Amino acid sequence: MDMDILVCGVGGQGTVLASKLIASAAMSLGNTVHSAETIGMAQRGGSVTSHIRIGDNAYSPLIPLGSADVIIAFEPAEAVRNLMYLKKDGFVIVNRIPVKPTTESIHETGYDGVEMIEYIKKKCGCLVVDASELCGELGGKFYNSAILGAAAGTGRLGISPEALIAEIEGRVPEKFIEANKKVFSLGLKQAENFDL
Amino acid sequence: MKKEYIMGNSAIALGALAAGVNVVSGYPGTPSSEIVETIYKYPHEGVYLEWSVNEKAALEVAAAAAYSGARSMVTMKQVGLNVASDPLMSLAYVGVKGGMVVVSADDPGPISSQTEQDTRRFAEFARIPVFDPSSPEEAYEMIREAFEYSEKYSTPVLFRPTTRICHAYASVEVEDKASPKAYEGFVKDSKRWVIFPRLSYQNHEMIEKRNPEIGKDFSGYCRNTCEGGGSKAVFASGISYAYAKEYLKDIPDVKLCRIATPYPFPEDFVLKCLEGVDEVICLEELSPFVEEKLLRTVGRYGLNVKIKGKLSGDVKAAGENSADYAAKVLSGFIGREVPEKGLSLSDMPPLPVRPPVLCAGCPHRASFYAVKQAMKGRRSYFCGDIGCYTLGNAMPLDMVDTCLCMGAGITMAQGFNRVDKDGVCFAFVGDSTFFASGITGVVNAVYNEADMILCVLDNSTTAMTGHQPHPGTGRTMMGNVVEKVSITKILEGMGVKKIVTVDPLKLSEAVAAVRECADLKGVKAIIFKSPCIAVTKPAGKVSISDKCINCKKCIKEIGCPALILSEGKVAVDKGLCTGCGLCAQICPVNAIGGEC
Ligand code: SF4
Ligand code: SF4
Numbered sequence: 001m002d003m004d005i006l007v008c009g010v011g012g013q014g015t016v017l018a019s020k021l022i023a024s025a026a027m028s029l030g031n032t033v034h035s036a037e038t039i040g041m042a043q044r045g046g047s048v049t050s051h052i053r054i055g056d057n058a059y060s061p062l063i064p065l066g067s068a069d070v071i072i073a074f075e076p077a078e079a080v081r082n083l084m085y086l087k088k089d090g091f092v093i094v095n096r097i098p099v100k101p102t103t104e105s106i107h108e109t110g111y112d113g114v115e116m117i118e119y120i121k122k123k124c125g126c127l128v129v130d131a132s133e134l135c136g137e138l139g140g141k142f143y144n145s146a147i148l149g150a151a152a153g154t155g156r157l158g159i160s161p162e163a164l165i166a167e168i169e170g171r172v173p174e175k176f177i178e179a180n181k182k183v184f185s186l187g188l189k190q191a192e193n194f195d196l
Numbered sequence: 197m198k199k200e201y202i203m204g205n206s207a208i209a210l211g212a213l214a215a216g217v218n219v220v221s222g223y224p225g226t227p228s229s230e231i232v233e234t235i236y237k238y239p240h241e242g243v244y245l246e247w248s249v250n251e252k253a254a255l256e257v258a259a260a261a262a263y264s265g266a267r268s269m270v271t272m273k274q275v276g277l278n279v280a281s282d283p284l285m286s287l288a289y290v291g292v293k294g295g296m297v298v299v300s301a302d303d304p305g306p307i308s309s310q311t312e313q314d315t316r317r318f319a320e321f322a323r324i325p326v327f328d329p330s331s332p333e334e335a336y337e338m339i340r341e342a343f344e345y346s347e348k349y350s351t352p353v354l355f356r357p358t359t360r361i362c363h364a365y366a367s368v369e370v371e372d373k374a375s376p377k378a379y380e381g382f383v384k385d386s387k388r389w390v391i392f393p394r395l396s397y398q399n400h401e402m403i404e405k406r407n408p409e410i411g412k413d414f415s416g417y418c419r420n421t422c423e424g425g426g427s428k429a430v431f432a433s434g435i436s437y438a439y440a441k442e443y444l445k446d447i448p449d450v451k452l453c454r455i456a457t458p459y460p461f462p463e464d465f466v467l468k469c470l471e472g473v474d475e476v477i478c479l480e481e482l483s484p485f486v487e488e489k490l491l492r493t494v495g496r497y498g499l500n501v502k503i504k505g506k507l508s509g510d511v512k513a514a515g516e517n518s519a520d521y522a523a524k525v526l527s528g529f530i531g532r533e534v535p536e537k538g539l540s541l542s543d544m545p546p547l548p549v550r551p552p553v554l555c556a557g558c559p560h561r562a563s564f565y566a567v568k569q570a571m572k573g574r575r576s577y578f579c580g581d582i583g584c585y586t587l588g589n590a591m592p593l594d595m596v597d598t599c600l601c602m603g604a605g606i607t608m609a610q611g612f613n614r615v616d617k618d619g620v621c622f623a624f625v626g627d628s629t630f631f632a633s634g635i636t637g638v639v640n641a642v643y644n645e646a647d648m649i650l651c652v653l654d655n656s657t658t659a660m661t662g663h664q665p666h667p668g669t670g671r672t673m674m675g676n677v678v679e680k681v682s683i684t685k686i687l688e689g690m691g692v693k694k695i696v697t698v699d700p701l702k703l704s705e706a707v708a709a710v711r712e713c714a715d716l717k718g719v720k721a722i723i724f725k726s727p728c729i730a731v732t733k734p735a736g737k738v739s740i741s742d743k744c745i746n747c748k749k750c751i752k753e754i755g756c757p758a759l760i761l762s763e764g765k766v767a768v769d770k771g772l773c774t775g776c777g778l779c780a781q782i783c784p785v786n787a788i789g790g791e792c
Pocket of ligand 2: 740743744745746747748749750751766782783784785786787788
């Protein structure tokens with residue numbers, strides 16, 4: 001399998017864990033995997049991305065522009081920021097809930113993510129997920145699993161939901177496993193009901 | 197052997213363990229920090245591991261181990277090599293007995309560094325070999341080979357990964373178990389280990405004879421490779437090789453040559469590569485190192501080959517390369533169209549900018565604010581340094597006037613004092629930076645009678661690079677709890693007469709301390725002591741009561757990311773607030789209260 005997946009969001013949203021789950025699930029299915037993450041200064045409230053490259057034909061650790069099969073975005077503007085990586089017939093799974101920039105309260109721009117979602121819909125195939133609705137009381141810490149579930153549900157990752165669940169069981173701290181699995185399956189269901 | 201999905205830095209660490217390394221030392225710095233941390237996390241019985249106080253110390257510790265026949269590795273980022281360059285330059289003359297690998301991670305971009313310097317240049321400057329891995333998998337193998345070459349030629353060697361290697365993940369075959377190498381121990385021989393001018397002369401002569409031989413040896417090194425054929429050749433090194441390979445994978449009629457050992461230059465190998473070639477492009481980052489070497493080779497042998505790269509203007513001079521940039525440059529070189537891929541996005545809406553800021557509840561914010569308040573209306577100089585607190589430059593704090601290199605704030609504050617007797621000169625330095633390179637600067641101030649205020653932002657960790665312990669934390673990488681080195685006692689010992697310790701989160705006390713010091717002569721020190729919020733439990737959260745008159749003073753004054761506007765009204769983001777209480781001390785109507 002050759003598959004390029006880009007995971008993006010804002011520092012602190014759990015993109016790194018999500019990308020580790022995808023990478024290790026792909027590996028457990030016998031694939032060669034490379035990935036690259038944003039580390040350092042940008043992690044503090046900045047834009048973060050993980051590039052995951054599955055298959056034997058990938059050399060660069062970063063996905064070339066216009067080559068990603070799937071973008072999994074935890075935040076609407078971050079999806080748009082990375083759209084240049086998407087293939088012409090690529091697919092985006094995006095969280096509807098915006099993260100306002102930390103400077104928003106000083107320089108108001110009124111950013112609310114709506115325009116971003118509209119733009120994505122105009123440009124490519126996408127599934128918009130409301131992670132806040134899926135996670136309910138559990139809150140923002142679980143957005144990543146909910147969105148990952150939805151991504152798995154689209155069938156576009158080339159990785160079975162079971163393989164991802166197995167990684168959640170193996171890599172998430174014990175006391176959070178159940179909650180993560182729960183929101184994952186809610187995401188999964190939402191994608192399955194969606195007419196792709 | 198087992199497969200592990202690990203970061204390039206971890207591959208370097210595990211490769212060194214597999215090579216039987218005995219002593220590992222280093223100083224944290226992005227992108228190199230995870231090498232030492234990986235060794236700490238993996239079984240490493242019998243290996244000595246330390247975070248040294250700075251890179252110079254790290255290199256000297258490793259050097260003595262290598263004099264004794266042990267294998268040693270020392271890790272740092274590229275600017276750290278500047279600090280370690282004093283011992284390195286001499287060590288290159290003296291040489292080693294056990295293998296010694298100096299890992300210096302370069303940072304094209306730069307992504308989190310002050311410079312785009314090129315460690316390959318340093319290798320040539322110091323006249324020692326350098327290894328340039330092009331993937332995490334390769335780094336794992338190459339580090340062992342670096343040890344072998346080091347021992348074969350009794351010289352320290354450099355190993356320079358770049359950010360995209362250090363922080364890339366790959367599945368790497370790693371050895372299950374490795375044990376540290378047995379070594380002889382130090383054998384006294386002052387003719388060998390004591391550097392004197394006469395020895396330096398002899399060894400310089402020896403080195404200049406030896407290096408071309410190493411170049412010949414490297415010509416047979418398995419990681420200098422040549423693929424494909426044709427009259428056009430691409431020379432690439434490090435991660436740029438991966439980018440070139442990505443583009444050329446379906447194009448067989450172009451040669452792809454990888455230079456894994458840029459110095460000493462493997463000339464014989466390169467001459468072979470150049471057979472039948474009439475045009476070359478060099479794809480490399482930071483500086484045109486391989487390009488210059490090729491020009492020299494072509495000149496020396498009178499070859500009719502055109503060399504393109506940074507010097508010819510065909511490749512950009514600064515910044516990092518990427519697969520896309522490589523595709524653009526290489527398609528120009530071989531006269532193909534750049535394939536149009538992806539969506540057309542010219543109508544993209546403006547995106548929110550997300551600059552890095554100090555975390556919500558960060559005590560540095562409070563320290564900067566206290567100084568700012570105390571100095572309102574007075575001419576002052578705010579000399580910053582390297583660490584999270586460099587972010588104190590952002591609006592609305594705007595409290596960093598200069599930032600040059602580790603420790604420079606302390607001595608630059610003195611320089612400003614020399615040219616402006618009436619300005620109040622501040623130096624802000626973190627605890628880890630103080631230990632690494634601040635102490636001598638303070639001695640300089642005391643000795644030369646400077647008027648300055650040293651602000652030590654003591655948050656009890658090395659926050660920026662991922663919370664490494666340091667001499668003030670009382671923990672070592674051998675897992676021992678040791679006596680904490682006291683910054684106050686150091687300052688007292690150096691003769692600083694006025695030393696105050698304040699909690700920056702007690703705003704009025706902190707402001708009063710700054711005011712008092714500003715009116716005194718000589719060197720004054722204020723230790724702002726409050727732990728990094730990433731390593732302590734938050735105190736609670738604050739909330740805003742209906743007393744709030746929505747003046748937004750809290751937001752405009754301190755810019756804490758937990759203070760947000762919700763439908764035009766000031767509110768607290770409960771997910772971010774740590775309950776530090778700084779904003780509550782700023783609100784003019786006491787509308788902010790704790791709910792701890
Ligand atoms: S107490 Fe105020 S300043 Fe401190 S973290 Fe909370 S909102 Fe920010
Ligand atoms: S400073 Fe106090 S009154 Fe002014 S907006 Fe902030 S909470 Fe409200």
